[in-house]
Amino acid sequence: MLRRLTKEKLEEILEAGIAEFGEQGLERTSMSRIAARVGTSVGVLYKYYKDKDDFFLACVRKSLRELDEALSETICREEKLRQYAERLIEALQRHCREHPSHIRMYHELTSAGAGRFGTLLAQEIEGVSSRLYSRMLEQAQREGNMRRDADPKLFAFFFDNLLMMLQFSCCCGYYRERFRLYCGSDPEASEEHIRQELLKFLESAFTLEETEISHQG
Amino acid sequence: MLRRLTKEKLEEILEAGIAEFGEQGLERTSMSRIAARVGTSVGVLYKYYKDKDDFFLACVRKSLRELDEALSETICREEKLRQYAERLIEALQRHCREHPSHIRMYHELTSAGAGRFGTLLAQEIEGVSSRLYSRMLEQAQREGNMRRDADPKLFAFFFDNLLMMLQFSCCCGYYRERFRLYCGSDPEASEEHIRQELLKFLESAFTLEETEISHQG
Amino acid sequence: MLRRLTKEKLEEILEAGIAEFGEQGLERTSMSRIAARVGTSVGVLYKYYKDKDDFFLACVRKSLRELDEALSETICREEKLRQYAERLIEALQRHCREHPSHIRMYHELTSAGAGRFGTLLAQEIEGVSSRLYSRMLEQAQREGNMRRDADPKLFAFFFDNLLMMLQFSCCCGYYRERFRLYCGSDPEASEEHIRQELLKFLESAFTLEETEISHQG
Amino acid sequence: MLRRLTKEKLEEILEAGIAEFGEQGLERTSMSRIAARVGTSVGVLYKYYKDKDDFFLACVRKSLRELDEALSETICREEKLRQYAERLIEALQRHCREHPSHIRMYHELTSAGAGRFGTLLAQEIEGVSSRLYSRMLEQAQREGNMRRDADPKLFAFFFDNLLMMLQFSCCCGYYRERFRLYCGSDPEASEEHIRQELLKFLESAFTLEETEISHQG
DNA sequence: GATGAATGAGCGTTCATTCAT
DNA sequence: AATGAATGAACGCTCATTCAT
Secondary structure: OOOOOOHHHHHHHHHHHHHHHHHHHHHHOOHHHHHHHHOOOHHHHHHHOOOHHHHHHHHHHHHHHHHHHHHHHHHHOOOOHHHHHHHHHHHHHHHHHHOHHHHHHHHHOOOHHHHHHHHHHHHHHHHHHHHHHHHHHHHHHHOOOOOOOOOHHHHHHHHHHHHHHHHHHHHOHHHHHHHHHHHOOOHHHHHHHHHHHHHHHHHHHHOOOHHHHHOOO | OOOOOOHHHHHHHHHHHHHHHHHHHHHHOOHHHHHHHHOOOHHHHHHHOOOHHHHHHHHHHHHHHHHHHHHHHHHHOOOOHHHHHHHHHHHHHHHHHHOHHHHHHHHHOOOHHHHHHHHHHHHHHHHHHHHHHHHHHHHHHHOOOOOOOOOHHHHHHHHHHHHHHHHHHHHOHHHHHHHHHHHOOOHHHHHHHHHHHHHHHHHHHHOOOHHHHHOOO | OOOOOOHHHHHHHHHHHHHHHHHHHHHHOOHHHHHHHHOOOHHHHHHHOOOHHHHHHHHHHHHHHHHHHHHHHHHHOOOOHHHHHHHHHHHHHHHHHHOHHHHHHHHHOOOHHHHHHHHHHHHHHHHHHHHHHHHHHHHHHHOOOOOOOOOHHHHHHHHHHHHHHHHHHHHOHHHHHHHHHHHOOOHHHHHHHHHHHHHHHHHOOOOOOHHHHHHOO | OOOOOOHHHHHHHHHHHHHHHHHHHHHHOOHHHHHHHHOOOHHHHHHHOOOHHHHHHHHHHHHHHHHHHHHHHHHHOOOOHHHHHHHHHHHHHHHHHHOHHHHHHHHHHOOHHHHHHHHHHHHHHHHHHHHHHHHHHHHHHHOOOOOOOOOHHHHHHHHHHHHHHHHHHHHOHHHHHHHHHHHOOOHHHHHHHHHHHHHHHHHOOOOOOHHHHHHOO
C-alpha cells in the first residue's frame, strides 16, 4: 500500500524495534527512540502501524519468520530423533549468537505487560513447533525410540521447555546471570559442551537403546 | 516505629503489590493503583518503601520467603533422588495453585524492564537452589543414580529449567496458553499426570537402574 | 528543527515564566501553570527545555539580555561619572517600570531556593557590571572625581548595592512596602525625586564638614 | 498556655526553624525535618503553631527580637552620626558573624514565595529602623551634619539599603558570590576594611569638589 | 499532652498519538 | 507523503496537615 519506504528501510525499522523491545521491554521502548535510531520520524511508524502494539506485533512476526528460516533446513530432513535434536540445538545456538535481541524480544512477549497479545501470539509462535514436536515424538514412540509409557505431548512440551530456556539463558540478562550461577561461566564459553550435555539429558529421557544402556555398566 | 499499619495490612499491601506486578509487569504497575487496591494512600507506600523499586524488591523477597517455606519441608528430608523430585514437584504445583501471582511476579523480574535488579536478584533467588541441585546430583552420580558421564552442574541447570517452566506454565498467561497448545488442556486439569510424566522424563535422564531399563524391553 | 512555535510564542512563554517566577518564586511556580497561562501544554515546555531548572535559566538569561539592551545606550557614552550615574539610574527606573517581573525574578534567584544556580548566575549577571563599575571608579579616582583614599572596588560594590535595592524597591512586594514605610509613598510616585536624591547621596553623602574635606588634601 | 515545652526547647525549635528557613527557603523547608532536627514530632509544632506560615512568622519574630537586642546598646547612645554609623555597622557585622542563618531567613522573607507576609512583616521589621534613621538624619540635618538639600527620608532609605546589602553579602549564598566578584575575597576576610570604606562612602561619596561643598554654605 | 502514621493534593516529567504543515 | 511539534493523560513522589492512639 505505502511504497515510499523501501523494503530495506522497513527491515531496518523492524530490526531497530526488535532491538529496543528486547533491550528495554515493551513499556520502556519509546516509539520516538526507534524513529530516531533509524533516522525517520514517528509519523512514518504510525503510517505503517496502527499503534505501538501493532508495531510490536510486526516486530515479533518478522522475528518469527527469521527463526523459521533458521530452522527450516533442520526441520525438513528425515532422520533419527537424536540427530534431529542435535541439529536443532545447534541451529538455535547459532540463532542466539546471531540474533540475541530476537530472543530477548521473544522473552518480553511472554511477560505480563504483553498479556494482551498472549493468546494470539502463543498460537502463532508455539503452534507449529508444538504440533511438530508432538508428532515427532509420537513417531519416535511407535518406532521404539522413546519410552512407551510416555505422553508424547508432555514430552514434547518438556523438550521445548529445555530449548526455550537454553535460548533465554544465552540472550536474556537475568537468565544469563542464572546460568553463571549454575555453571560458573558464560553460556557462549561452552556451547558445544552444553549441547552435548543437553543431548545426554534428552537422550536418556527419550531413547533407551542398548548402546546407551551399556554405558552404565 | 511504624505501628498504625498492622502486620496484616502490611502483608496485604505486599500481596497486592505481588498481584499487580504479576498481572501488569513492573512498568505498568502504578503505586497509586496498589494503594487504591488495598484502600490506603500512596503516602503509606512511600513511608515503608523508599521508592517503587524498593517496594518491588520487598514484594519479591516476601514471595521468596514464602517459596522457601513451602519447599523447606521437602528439602530437609533424606531420600532418593526420585522421591525427592516427586515431592519437590508436588510442592511447587501446590505453590502454583495457592500463589500464582507470586510466580507471575517472579517471571516479571526476569524481563528486560527489571534488568537493573538482574544480577542482585538472580543471586538471591537462584543461588540456593543452584547449589542445592548441583550438590544433589553430584551425590546421585557418586551413588550411581545418575549417568557417570553427565556434568552435574548442567544437569542441575536443565532440571531447574524444567521446574521453572512448569511453574510459569501453570501461572503465566502466555505460558498457560502455550501449555494448552501442547497438551490441549489447562495445566491444573492434570497436575498428577504432568507430575508423573515429568518424573518419567527426569528419571530416564537421571537414573538408569536395572528396573528402569527393563521397561524398555 | 522546532518550528511550530513562533518566535512570538516562545517569547510569550518565557515572559510568562518570568512573570510566574517573579510572582511565586522558583518552588511555587509550576510548569503546568505556566503552560496554562500561555495556552499551551506542558509537553512543549519540555520540548524546549530539559527541565524546570533549565527553563528557569532560560528565563533569567532572556531577562538578562533585555536588561543589557536597556543599558547598552547608557554604557557606551563617554561622560562624567555624575552624568553617567544619572543616565544609568534613569534607565534602570524605566526598566523597572516596563519590566517589573524581570526584576522580581532576578530577586528570586538570589534566594536560598535557587542556591544551586548561585555561583553560575552570579558570574553571568554581576560579572559585567562589577568590572565595569570598578574600572569606572578607578578612572574617576585618577581624574580626581573620587576620594583618593577610597577602595574603588568596594565603592563600586556600594554603588551597585544602591542600584539593586532601588530596583527591588520598585518591583518586589516586600521592598515596595518597605519603601512606603521610609518615604510614605509608592516609588513610582516620585521617580524623578528619588533619582535626584540618590545622585545627591552618591555625590556627597551625609556630611561634608571641613574636617572631612581636609582628608582629601 | 502550653507548658510542657520548656522555654529552652522552644528556643531550640525556633532556632532550628530559622536555620532551615535560611538554608532552604520557605518552600523547601519541611516541618518534619525541623521536628527531626530537634528530636520532637511534627505534632508539637502544630500544637504551638497553627501552620507552617505561623511557625515561619514565629521564627522571624524571634530573630527580630535578637537583632533588636544586638542593636539596642548601639541605638540608645547619643552621639555623632558618624560614630553611630560605625557602631551600627560593627554591631551588624558581629550579628552576621554570630547568626548568619537569621540574616538568611530575613532575606528569604523578602522573596516572592513569602509575599503573603509582605505588608505585615515589612511594618514589623522596617518600621522601627525607618523611623529611627529618618529622625536621626533630620536631626543631623538640623545640626548641620548633613546636606541641607537632602530628603532625610530617602537618605535614611539609602543608608539602610547599604546596611541590608552588607548583611546579605555576608550571609547569603548569591550575595557572597557577588561580593567575591566585586572584591575578590570573602566578606569576612576584611570586615574592618569594609566597615571603614562604607563609612567613607557614607561620609562623602564619589566627589568632593569645591562646587559641591559650596552647596553646604 | 505528645506522637508520628496516614492522607491526598499537587508537583515535575514522560511519551503514545495526532495532525497542521 | 513525511515530518515532528503539540497534546495531555498518567505516573512517581513529596510533604503540610490531621487525628487515632
